[in-house]
Amino acid sequence: MTDHFLSVAQMIDDLRADDKELRLVAMRALVTIAQTLGPERTREELVPYVTDYLDEDDNVLRAMAQRFGLMLAEVGGMAHIDTLLGPLETLCTLDEITVRDDAINSINALAKAAFSPAGGSVEAQTAVMNLINRLAGSDHAPSRCSACGLIAGPYAVAPVATRRDLKTVFGKLCEDGEVMVRRAACVALGGSVTAALAEAVGEFIGNFSKFCKDPSDGVRLQTVSAAIAMCPVLNESGVTQVIGLMKTLGNDTAWRVRFMLADKVGALCQVWPQKDAARVGLGLFRTMCSDPAPEIKGAAVFNLDTVARCVANDDARKDALDVAVRLADDASEHVRSCLASVLLKALPHMPKGVITSTIVPTATKLLKDKDAPVRLAVIGSFSTSASTSGADGINEVATSMAPVIVSLAKDTNWRVRETVVQQLPAVVLGGADLSKELIDVCVEALTDRVATIRAAGASACKQLVARQGSQWLTSSGLLPRISALAQSPTYVRRVTLMYAVRQLIDVADAATVRSDLWPIVARMAADPVANVRMNACHAIRAAVAAKKVPAGDAEPLIAKLKGDADVDVRDAIQPPTR
Numbered sequence: 001m002t003d004h005f006l007s008v009a010q011m012i013d014d015l016r017a018d019d020k021e022l023r024l025v026a027m028r029a030l031v032t033i034a035q036t037l038g039p040e041r042t043r044e045e046l047v048p049y050v051t052d053y054l055d056e057d058d059n060v061l062r063a064m065a066q067r068f069g070l071m072l073a074e075v076g077g078m079a080h081i082d083t084l085l086g087p088l089e090t091l092c093t094l095d096e097i098t099v100r101d102d103a104i105n106s107i108n109a110l111a112k113a114a115f116s117p118a119g120g121s122v123e124a125q126t127a128v129m130n131l132i133n134r135l136a137g138s139d140h141a142p143s144r145c146s147a148c149g150l151i152a153g154p155y156a157v158a159p160v161a162t163r164r165d166l167k168t169v170f171g172k173l174c175e176d177g178e179v180m181v182r183r184a185a186c187v188a189l190g191g192s193v194t195a196a197l198a199e200a201v202g203e204f205i206g207n208f209s210k211f212c213k214d215p216s217d218g219v220r221l222q223t224v225s226a227a228i229a230m231c232p233v234l235n236e237s238g239v240t241q242v243i244g245l246m247k248t249l250g251n252d253t254a255w256r257v258r259f260m261l262a263d264k265v266g267a268l269c270q271v272w273p274q275k276d277a278a279r280v281g282l283g284l285f286r287t288m289c290s291d292p293a294p295e296i297k298g299a300a301v302f303n304l305d306t307v308a309r310c311v312a313n314d315d316a317r318k319d320a321l322d323v324a325v326r327l328a329d330d331a332s333e334h335v336r337s338c339l340a341s342v343l344l345k346a347l348p349h350m351p352k353g354v355i356t357s358t359i360v361p362t363a364t365k366l367l368k369d370k371d372a373p374v375r376l377a378v379i380g381s382f383s384t385s386a387s388t389s390g391a392d393g394i395n396e397v398a399t400s401m402a403p404v405i406v407s408l409a410k411d412t413n414w415r416v417r418e419t420v421v422q423q424l425p426a427v428v429l430g431g432a433d434l435s436k437e438l439i440d441v442c443v444e445a446l447t448d449r450v451a452t453i454r455a456a457g458a459s460a461c462k463q464l465v466a467r468q469g470s471q472w473l474t475s476s477g478l479l480p481r482i483s484a485l486a487q488s489p490t491y492v493r494r495v496t497l498m499y500a501v502r503q504l505i506d507v508a509d510a511a512t513v514r515s516d517l518w519p520i521v522a523r524m525a526a527d528p529v530a531n532v533r534m535n536a537c538h539a540i541r542a543a544v545a546a547k548k549v550p551a552g553d554a555e556p557l558i559a560k561l562k563g564d565a566d567v568d569v570r571d572a573i574q575p576p577t578r
Contacts (some may be wrong), residue, residue, distance in 0.1 A: 008036045015050055020057045027055075027063040031070055038045075039076035043083050047075070051087040054094075061099045065091050069106025072113060081110060081124045092146035093138070100146050107131070108153025115157040128154055129162065136169045145184035148173050152192035167203065174207035179216040186211045186219055194233060195348055200239045201230055217254035219323045224249070224260045224268070231271040231553030243272060243280050255296070262288035262299040266306030274312040281307060281318055286323050294332035302338045308349035318354055321346065325362045333371045335462045340366045340377035367404045368532040372413040379405060379416070382423045396511050402438070409441040416448045421445040421456040425463035443481045446496050447488075458500035461506055470512040473504070483520055491529040498524050498535035513548040525557055530566035537561055537572035 009035055010385065014026035026033075030050070034042040034466065038060035055061055066086045075083045083107075091103035107128070114124035132154075151170045155163055170193065174185045194201045212223045227242045234242065246268060251259050265288060274382035285307050286299030304324045308317045324346075327339045343363055350359065366378045382405075409420045424441055442464070445457025461482065465473050473479050485497040501517050501524075506518060521543070525536040540557060543549040561573040 008033055012046075012049075020060060023055060023057065023060050024063055025062050027067065030064070031074060034071055034074035039074060039080070042071070043075050043080055043152070044159050047087065051090070054090070058096050058099055061091060061094070061096070062102045063100060065102035065106055068103075069109045070264070072110060077123050078114065078124045081114060084128050085127055085131050086112060089135065092135055097145075100142065100308070104149040104389075105145055111150070111154040112157055115154045115162070117157075120157075121314060125154075125158075125162070126332065129165065129270060132166070134167060136173060141178045141180055144173060144176060144178070144181045148181070148184040148188040149192065151188065151194035155193075155196040167197075167200070171204070171207065174204065174210070178217060179214075182211065182214060183216070183219045183222055183359055186210045186222040186226055188221060190229045191505070194226070194229040198233050201234075205234070205238050205241055209245060212249065216563055217252070217257050220249065220252065220254065221257045221260045224257075224264045228264060228267050228271055231268075239272065239276075243276050247280055247284065247578055248286050254331055255293055258288065258291060258293070258298055259296050262291070262296045262303075265300060266303030266310070268400065269303075269307050270309035272310075274310065277307070278311040278313065278316040282311055282320055285320060288321050289327060294335050297327060297330065298332070298335045298338035301335065302342050304339075304342045305346040305349060308346050310353065314351040320527040321350060321354055321358055323417055327357055328362050328365055333373060335375045336366065336369060336371070336374045340369075340374050341381055343378070344381045364404050367408065372411070372416050375408060375411070375413075375416050376419050379408065379419045379423050382426045406437045406441055406486055408554065409444065414448075414453060417448065418450070418453045418456050421460050424460045427469065439478055441474060444483060446485065446500060447493055454496045458496065458503045461500055462503040465504055466507040470507075471510045472507060473512060474516060479516055486520060486523060491527075491532055492523060494527060494529065494532045495535050498532060498539055502535065502539040502542055505539060505546065505548065508548075510546075510548040511544075514550075514553075518543065518549055518553070522557060525561060530569055531566075533561065533566070533569045534572045537569060540573065541575070 003322060011026040011029050014022040017023050017026070027050070028242055030046075034046055037046055044563060050064060056066070065088065068088055071084060072078065072081065075081075088103045088107050088110075091417060092100055092107070094100060099203050111128045114120045116129050118474070130148055132150050135143045135150065138144055138147075147169065151166050158166065170185065171186075173181060174189075176182050176185065185207075189201070189204060189211075193204075197203075208223065211219050211226070214220050224246070227246055231239050231242055246261070251260070252258050261284065264286050265281060268284070268413050269277040272281055285300060285303065289297055291297055291300070307320050311320065324339055324343070327335050330336055330339075340363075343359060347355070347359065363378055366374055369375055405420055405423070408416055411417050411420070421441060424438060442457050442460050445453050445460065448454055448457070461478065464478075466474070482497060482500055483492045488494055488497075497520070501520055504517060505513055517539075521536055521539045524532055525540065527533050527536070540549075540554060540561070544551070544554050544558075558573055561569055564570050564573075
C-alpha cells in the first residue's frame with residue numbers, strides 16, 4: 001500500500017513536470033490519482049491543481065479532457081458535476097479542434113448521465129443546459145463551434161421542453177455569421193444531430209438548403225455527407241428537396257465541393273430511391289466523369305460498381321458503363337487507374353451483353369496501358385471479381401484476358417510481374433484453361449530475380465494444387481518442372497524449391513508427399529549450402545507434423561541434421577519450444 005501511495009505522489013508531481021511525456025503519462029493516470037485521494041480532495045485539490053494553468057501540449061490537454069469525462073464518481077457523483085463541467089467548458093473554448101472534440105465527447109457523456117432517469121438530477125441538467133447556452137451565446141467562435149457538438153448528447157434522453165430548447169439553440173447556430181460555426185453546424189447535422197433527432201431532423205431542412213447555397217465552399221462541401229446521413233430518416237418530400245440540392249452542387253464553382261460530390265455519388269445513390277438514383281444519381285455520375293479536373297473524374301468513376309448496383313434497370317447500368325469506359329483514353333494516369341480498379345468489380349451488376357462487347361475490350365486495353373499502375377490496377381482487381389461476380393461473367397472475362405495476363409508475366413516492372421503471379425489462381429478460378437502458358441508463369445516466377453515474386457510463385461503453386469488436386473501436380477507437368485531446380489547451380493533457386501515444396505506439403509495428400517515430394521526434400525537435406533538444408537528442415541518438420549511421412553523414414557534424416565555443422569540448420573530441425 002505504501003508503494004502505491006508513493007507512486008501516486010510521484011504521478012501528482014509529474015503533472016507539472018518539465019518533460020511533457022511525464023506530464024502526459026501522469027494525466028492519463030488522473031482517474032487512479034483521484035480514486036486514491038478520494039472525492040473531497042479530488043474536488044478541492046486535484047482538479048484545481050491540473051486546471052490552474054493550461055498545459056501548452058495538446059496531447060496533455062486531450063488526455064485531461066478524456067479523463068474528466070470518466071471521473072463523475074471520483075468527484076462525488078452527480079451533485080458535483082459542476083466540478084468537471086467547468087474545466088471542460090474552458091477546453092471547449094480553445095482553438096485546437098482535437099482538444100475541443102475530446103472535451104465535447106466528455107461533456108456529452110456527462111450530459112447523458114445528468115438526463116438519465118436512473119441517476120440524473122434537475123440541478124445537473126440545469127448545469128449542462130447553462131453550459132450549452134453559454135457556449136452558444138459566446139462572442140468566441142470556437143466556443144459556438146463546440147456548442148454545435150453538444151446538441152445530440154442530452155437530446156436522446158432529455159424531456160420534451162429541453163429538446164425544444166436544444167433545437168432552438170442549434171437553429172441559431174446554423175444561422176451564425178461565422179463560417180467556421182456554420183461549418184461545424186453542418187458537420188453536426190450530418191453526424192450526431194441527425195442520429196439523435198431522427199425524423200425530427202426534417203425541421204432543419206431549411207437550414208440544410210442554406211448550407212448548400214452558403215458563400216463558403218467549406219460549408220457547402222460538408223452538405224454532401226449531411227445529405228447521406230439525413231436521407232434515410234427524412235420523409236419523401238424531404239428526400240426530394242435534398243436530391244434537388246445535391247443536383248445543383250454538380251455544377252458548383254469550387255473544385256473541392258465537386259470532388260466531395262464525385263467521391264460520394266455512390267453513397268448518395270445508396271440512400272436515394274432507385275428511380276432517383278437512376279434519374280439524378282446517374283446524371284451526377286455522368287457530370288462528374290466529364291469534369292475537367294482529373295481528380296474529380298477519378299473519384300467519380302471509382303463509384304461505378306456502387307452506382308450500377310443502385311440504379312433500377314439494365315439500360316441505366318449500361319449507360320453508367322458507357323460513361324466510365326470513355327475514360328480508358330483519358331490523358332490522366334490517375335483517372336485510368338481508377339477505372340482499371342473498379343471495372344471488373346462492376347461485373348455482377350452489368351447485363352450479360354456488355355461483358356464481351358464492352359468490359360473485356362476495355363479491360364484488355366487497360367492491361368496494355370503504357371503506365372504500370374494502370375496495368376497493376378486491372379490485374380489486382382481480378383481476385384475480388386472472381387470471388388464476387390456471377391460465374392458466367394467472370395468466366396468470359398478470364399477466358400478472354402488470360403493470354404494478356406500471361407504476357408504481362410514478363411513485364412519489365414517487377415510489381416506487375418508480382419501481381420500477375422498473385423492473381424494467377426484467381427484467373428484459373430475464373431474459368432481460364434490451365435494451359436502450359438499459365439504453368440510456365442508459375443515456374444518462371446520461382447526463378448525471378450525478385451524475392452517477393454519467387455514467394456508469390458510458390459504460393460500460386462500451392463493454391464493451384466489445392467484447387468486442382470494432388471494428382472494434377474504430376475499429371476500437369478508442374479512437379480517435374482519445379483523439381484528440376486534441384487539441379488540449378490544457383491543456390492537461391494534451390495532455396496526457392498524447398499520453400500515451394502514446403503508450401504505443397506500443406507495441400508498435397510500423404511501419398512503424393514511420400515512418393516513425389518519427400519525424395520526432393522531428402523536430396524536437398526544433403527545440399528552443400530546451409531540455407532538450402534535449413535529450408536529442407538522446415539519441409540521435414542511440416543511433413544512429420546502433418547503425418548504425411550512415416551516416422552521411420554524421417555528419423556534418420558532428422559538425426560543427421562541434428563548433428564549438422566551449421567548452428568542454424570541444427571536449430572531449424574529442432575521442434576519448436578514454448
